[in-house]
Amino acid sequence: MTNSPLVFAATCDLAGQVRGKAFPLSEHTKRMKNGIGWVPTNSLITCFDTIAPSPFGSLGDLVIIPDANTEINVQLDQDSPSERLVLGDICELDGSQWALCPRTILRNALKRLKRLSGLKLNAAFEHEFQLTNLEVQPGEAFGYGAFAQHRAFGESLVSALEQAGITPDTFLKEYGARQFEITNGPALNLQSADWAVLLRELTKRSALAHGNHASFAPIADPEGVGNGVHVHMSFLDENDRPATFDPAHELGMSDVAGAFISGILKYLDGILAITAPSDISYLRLTPHRWSAAYNNLGYHDREAAVRICPVTASDNEKRAKQYNFEFRATDAAASPYLVLAALVHAGAQGIEDALPMPAATQEDLSLLSESALHEKGIVRLPQSLNEAIKRFEQNETIQSWFGQQFCDVYVAHKRAEIEHLCELTDLEKCKQYSKVY
Ligand code: GLU
Ligand code: MG
Numbered sequence: 001m002t003n004s005p006l007v008f009a010a011t012c013d014l015a016g017q018v019r020g021k022a023f024p025l026s027e028h029t030k031r032m033k034n035g036i037g038w039v040p041t042n043s044l045i046t047c048f049d050t051i052a053p054s055p056f057g058s059l060g061d062l063v064i065i066p067d068a069n070t071e072i073n074v075q076l077d078q079d080s081p082s083e084r085l086v087l088g089d090i091c092e093l094d095g096s097q098w099a100l101c102p103r104t105i106l107r108n109a110l111k112r113l114k115r116l117s118g119l120k121l122n123a124a125f126e127h128e129f130q131l132t133n134l135e136v137q138p139g140e141a142f143g144y145g146a147f148a149q150h151r152a153f154g155e156s157l158v159s160a161l162e163q164a165g166i167t168p169d170t171f172l173k174e175y176g177a178r179q180f181e182i183t184n185g186p187a188l189n190l191q192s193a194d195w196a197v198l199l200r201e202l203t204k205r206s207a208l209a210h211g212n213h214a215s216f217a218p219i220a221d222p223e224g225v226g227n228g229v230h231v232h233m234s235f236l237d238e239n240d241r242p243a244t245f246d247p248a249h250e251l252g253m254s255d256v257a258g259a260f261i262s263g264i265l266k267y268l269d270g271i272l273a274i275t276a277p278s279d280i281s282y283l284r285l286t287p288h289r290w291s292a293a294y295n296n297l298g299y300h301d302r303e304a305a306v307r308i309c310p311v312t313a314s315d316n317e318k319r320a321k322q323y324n325f326e327f328r329a330t331d332a333a334a335s336p337y338l339v340l341a342a343l344v345h346a347g348a349q350g351i352e353d354a355l356p357m358p359a360a361t362q363e364d365l366s367l368l369s370e371s372a373l374h375e376k377g378i379v380r381l382p383q384s385l386n387e388a389i390k391r392f393e394q395n396e397t398i399q400s401w402f403g404q405q406f407c408d409v410y411v412a413h414k415r416a417e418i419e420h421l422c423e424l425t426d427l428e429k430c431k432q433y434s435k436v437y
Helices: 025-034 040-044 102-117 144-149 151-163 189-209 255-275 316-322 336-352 370-375 385-394 396-402 404-421 426-436
Strands: 006-012 018-024 036-038 062-066 072-074 083-091 120-131 168-173 179-184 229-236 297-299 306-308 325-330
Touching (some): 006 102, 018 189, 083 102, 102 120, 102 189, 102 336, 151 189, 229 255, 229 336
Antiparallel strands (some): 062 083, 120 179, 306 325
């Protein structure tokens, strides 16, 4: 059999789905320049393929212009064709920015951060997922036995990442039933989100090649553990020197990083609609699941929305390189571009407003009364997507970062997603989401 290689040019859209069109490799030069056709209403296709009421209707034309820096050509095994995939920006026909392109929205957020502070973002993603069709055995959590059983899958995934130019970090059998975790090393700015998009696809493709379905759904069973995405962040200054650590601070946090975190926590109840964007995301964001239920900064605490991560080095120069904080209130139903855009805008707002670093908690917040939480300036996060969307809509500052048109489309999209599921039980919803993420 002969075949003509196809290159898939894609966006990771408002539903966190990688969608696009393929062109023949023989057309590569032309298509990398001119892109592939796209339409505005595609941004209203929900993860279930329903279309939310669209302000664009059948009108309008756009193009996805591929970015050569994101192009991958990965051979998973000898028998399958290469995974040729390239990510791009959704543009107007003349090549100018389209206001609803998630990748462009992130690029603009990063420009704002740079303009305000001179900082570049260094980010690394930890992804949890489940291989849905495995038999569950007791004693598998973090186990060598379970790892060894799935070594071939893990090694092909790590090879896929390496072939794609993504730095692998760790692969493990996570705590939950059928649950695994794959973490990549840090990358700068836009590239860190590109890597997250590509890693999800490569994980799914590698799992499929081993006869499994990898699901990144935020939670597969309301009674079980969630699949989190944890985003580790640190900064580099204009001279590419670490800017997150300050040896003089009792917890090691620089002023600018403290202000950035303050901004995230201040706006978290509204940006949650972007970072935890599925109906079932809120089953995961509950106390005692090691996810995040409050807008708190935690010191070495895995129940915090933002966690100060440990460092092992003893000299300050090395500590400064290792020092990072982690955002835990997100999942893979979200486009990595929009997650980082929301975090960067909120953080930049914190820097612009010179917010002081919040006090770090080191206790079980679910045991505190509402007034005790209030005294600490901490709130319980919204407990449904509906509630998070309302907070998103009502917050004029958040609206100003994303623009009115994006916000209106995003809210319409998410309302249609909620509507699609309204007759289902939580478990049925989880099953639906497990198929699409
Ligand atoms: N599964 C947890 C989550 O939903 C995270 C567990 C961990 O700390 O790795 O975020
Ligand atoms: Mg984990």
